[in-house]
Amino acid sequence: MAAEVYYQAIGTLQSHSHLNNFNHHQKHQNNIVRLVARDFISGNGLSRRSNNRSGQRNCTVIRSLASQTSVVDPVLSPSRNNAGDSNKKSNEAALILIRHGESLWNEKNLFTGCVDVPLSKKGIDEAIEAGKRISSIPVDVIFTSALIRAQMTAMLAMTQHRRGKVPIILHNESERAKSWSQFFSEDTKKQSIPVIAAWQLNERMYGELQGLNKQETAERYGKEQVHEWRRSYDIPPPNGESLEMCAQRAVAYFRDQIEPQLLSGKNVMISAHGNSLRSIIMYLDKLTSQEVISLELSTGIPMLYIFKEGRFIRRGSPIGPSEAGVYAYTRRLALYKEKLDDMFQ
Numbered sequence: 001m002a003a004e005v006y007y008q009a010i011g012t013l014q015s016h017s018h019l020n021n022f023n024h025h026q027k028h029q030n031n032i033v034r035l036v037a038r039d040f041i042s043g044n045g046l047s048r049r050s051n052n053r054s055g056q057r058n059c060t061v062i063r064s065l066a067s068q069t070s071v072v073d074p075v076l077s078p079s080r081n082n083a084g085d086s087n088k089k090s091n092e093a094a095l096i097l098i099r100h101g102e103s104l105w106n107e108k109n110l111f112t113g114c115v116d117v118p119l120s121k122k123g124i125d126e127a128i129e130a131g132k133r134i135s136s137i138p139v140d141v142i143f144t145s146a147l148i149r150a151q152m153t154a155m156l157a158m159t160q161h162r163r164g165k166v167p168i169i170l171h172n173e174s175e176r177a178k179s180w181s182q183f184f185s186e187d188t189k190k191q192s193i194p195v196i197a198a199w200q201l202n203e204r205m206y207g208e209l210q211g212l213n214k215q216e217t218a219e220r221y222g223k224e225q226v227h228e229w230r231r232s233y234d235i236p237p238p239n240g241e242s243l244e245m246c247a248q249r250a251v252a253y254f255r256d257q258i259e260p261q262l263l264s265g266k267n268v269m270i271s272a273h274g275n276s277l278r279s280i281i282m283y284l285d286k287l288t289s290q291e292v293i294s295l296e297l298s299t300g301i302p303m304l305y306i307f308k309e310g311r312f313i314r315r316g317s318p319i320g321p322s323e324a325g326v327y328a329y330t331r332r333l334a335l336y337k338e339k340l341d342d343m344f345q
Ligand SMILES: O=C(O)[C@@H](CO)OP(=O)(O)O
Pocket: 106, 110, 111, 112, 113, 114, 203, 206, 230, 274, 275
């Protein structure tokens, strides 16, 4: 269950920190762990790292992409509620992170990395289930990796969204692709959600492990070696990317392309992968390279953050019997759900 996985991740971090609280570095780490746990329970936010604005040019590209298709729901967007002035920038937005549903290679326990494998039957069900869980949370723009399992997950999840907008993949890989995928109705644009696919959000490239069975690899090279390749921060698998290398591209993309969307009040969903999302969560939650080792993400489980006044507040996973609680996290989310309830009762 999603919430359990998240609690487990926090629990693991806490027990890890108790074992090692003897030096200064570890004291700092303990503070972070306590903040993470307190945040999850009481709703206090964590400070966001200072924002590097080095990606000005890229931001411009995204802004022009977004302007092709209206990303703010004129009827329902919480970004507009109570704003008073439609030009006024909102300082609050929802951020949904979702690891793709189970793929056919997850099912066979094979290292996948950047091999472009589709979802399994179970993965399809997980994506639809994830969509139900986020069906009343506003989504103005979607980012996915360039890999089909993340794109399938995003699209299947959006089939469940109560607002009923159509997610549309923006094709900007060439001038022809851009020109041939245009459409010309403002009304239709308003009923669409732009989907931006970026290789930077791809799974970590697993090098010479791609296609190998995980169990057999552990038997051949030893469990510890394989665990190091899979979960350490800075040790790459043979000819592949370490988590650190994956973070360099995924977190840079998040900061340059996704944070500006959140800053302008747009609600964002990111559909990506175990390791690209681990690196983004490491950034959002300020985890250390030790703490991130214990962070595991389940397939097809959405995680919600609220971006507010420059900070990312982790709200866990909108799941199960406590789902209603998610909408109490902010007034804007509650209002959005109320309006959907009114529209579709
Ligand atoms: O094979 C992969 O690409 C990843 C995710 O499935 O595996 P791991 O969990 O070992 O990082």
